[in-house]
Amino acid sequence: MKERQAPRGLPAPMKTRRVRFASPQMVLCLIQVAPALAALAVFRYFPVLSAVWHSFFNWNGFDEGRFTGMANYGELFSDPVMGTASLNILAYVVIRVALNLVFPLLAALLIHHLGSSRAAYPYKALFTVPLVVPTMVVLLVWKFIYNPHDGILNRFLSFLGAGALARDWLGDFGTAIYAVSGLGFPWVTGIGISGFGMLLYLAALQGIPSELYDACAVDGVSGARRLFRLELPLIARQLYLVALLTVINTLQTYVPVMVLTSGGPGTASMVPGLYLYLTAFSYDRFGYACAIGVVMAAVLAALAAFQSRLNARAESAT
């Protein structure tokens, strides 16, 4: 058998021993990981399988339920509330992805180009500290900001002489979903993963070799050209990661909607996550709620796969 050679200058790889599956060592390993595997199976995989199974039942969450085949799925695709919720979440996702890609990136670029790490530190801290503020607090603050009577937003508009634009942001059919999805100004930290996005971008920018910046300087490439020709291609992985995490995170979201509008007025800000919650815990239709959950999971998986392929293609192109 030929020995594996280490590349020159690197230490030799550790020798690995092949362990037979039925050996006492393997049995010991299996015993050691068994509790973790059991917990994983009970608390992660069983609920998923149970949800898929119960999605074929008319089930109230307590009794055994009645098998109804694909009826829940049939109802789901003809349910007008689900239709509205799907359109709403689409708008929500697009807005959140745009916000999480652009604003944290701008903040990261500003910090990165400050030059000295000492000068950058306070800004980094400033943008990172809000991450520890509980989401509920952020939401309640935004509920106040959107308050039609005493809210800062309407007051600010009036101050600017644009009082005509002031409105009941969360109570208006035309603005409710956009108000909920657009909260978190200046969108660098706060709701969701945008705070981490800024840190990810910054780490990636700091990982760009200084020689490349020197080359840009020699060639007279700066500003927008440097951003689009050098920086963005080199942090594309981070951009994809943030976009993917935002999509996954946002598609399942319902807490901001529940706290701010309860899905209203009417169903103007209803999202699938909240509808799933209401269907299960208010309407006692756990079977139908499982069907909504299964479809949401399938959509998420498909999007993740699609985005991963895009990512791979982009990488091979660079």
Place this chain on the structure above:
Amino acid sequence: MKTRTLAAGAAGLALLLIAQPLSARGQKDAAQEAAKQIKIRMYASEYTPRARAQSDRWDPPTYLDKLRGEYRKTHPNVDIEFLPKIPSGPEFDTWFITQFKAGNAPDIGNQLFSEINRNYQKGWFLDLSPYLEKPDPYVAGNAHWKDIFLPGVISTGTAPDGKIYLLPTGINGTAIFYNKAMFQKAGASVPTTWKEFMEAQQKLKDAGFVPFAFNMNGARYCSNWTLRCLQDMLMDSKLNTIKGISGPIERTTIEGAGVSQKELVAAIKKGTYSAKDPQWQEPMRLLKEWSRYWDPSFASLDQNGAYMQFVTGKAAMVWMDISRVKQVAVDSLRQFDYGTFSFPTVTKESSPYSTGIAAPAIGGFTGDGEYLVDALTEKRGTREASIDWLMYVTAPEHYIPMVNDLGYYAPGLKDATNLSPALEPFVQAVQKGVFRMETYLRGLTVKYADQYYQTMQEYLAGRKDLPQACEEIQKYMNQAADDLVAQNGWTDIR
């Protein structure tokens, strides 16, 4: 000297011999006394005495503590422990059920009659009927304990099996609070009819005020109260047809008790209760008519927001429940005099469906002070003491100051002498009877309630007209009826 010493010694010995059995007897009595020490655990809900916290904007209730001290003077062997208050809602209901299931419930509990009626067959609660026939020793000249209560206490507390497991002694209710200064400036007077109500609001609007802080976000109290009142008045002539009887349906003190859920479902199936019926649509039409005078942000305004609008003088009226009575009275934000009035009566001037019947009350014997006794008190040896303590607390001499100290939830007692004048109207209103048919909140299914509410909001926002909205609601109503038939196995309903 020697003789004297001997005599003294003999006397001492004699005394010792006499004192010995006396002392032994005393020790035995003390031991028996100690053995008789009884500890009662009580869940007093809002009345739970506590110290003022930094976040409190007014003094918390303490009167029950005072009563305990006074009671202990005459009952030194009875110790009373008040359990800490648990937030109402699902958290409390879960606690209540689990404590009874585990046999660890308080000797004296506090719960809504609807929850008791759901669980009375489980043998958890003591039937209070025999004790209610006995005299309350703390009420002079009382022959039967039950005689001190208003009739609604006994009727609401009577379970479907005819036994009385609950004494719902607290009255819940609602009132429209109005800003007297704004009314005066606008030249508006306190309305009693719907027409006067609309006229008063027009005057307020013309004077530049927001007439009403209606609120539809979060808990749907305001819209549910309105629709229940309007429906009870405007469907009055049809209620018996819906129920399937020929005689009239009298108002009681139990919300929605006139038409059961099964009767309502049968009426939907028969078409006697239908959203396509113009009489059914009338409350929605009036609601829309009224919405012209609401705070424009009514869709995002919640109960607290509406309260703030009123108390800071930004809206002339708000509809609130009895629990806000003390808050309004003591709130330092309020810089004006206020008054209350009942929901106005819809007369023929405003609707052809009016029969002239006055608006019903919202509420009933559902305020705090809904006492029950754990059936396990016999085993614990705390039964008699628990009943005696309840008799002591419910004696008007003790109960009225306790209510005044809390500042809300009116007492369900016949003798309400010295009751705070702010609570008096609620006692009167509830006794005239509450709404007879529940169709909005718990009447059909929760899903129907949500769908109805969402469609109504679209109608109020002008995104759907009345026929469109009603057609959609009819669809939801039929679905809810089908679901309930299937769920309950009501095969006799076609």
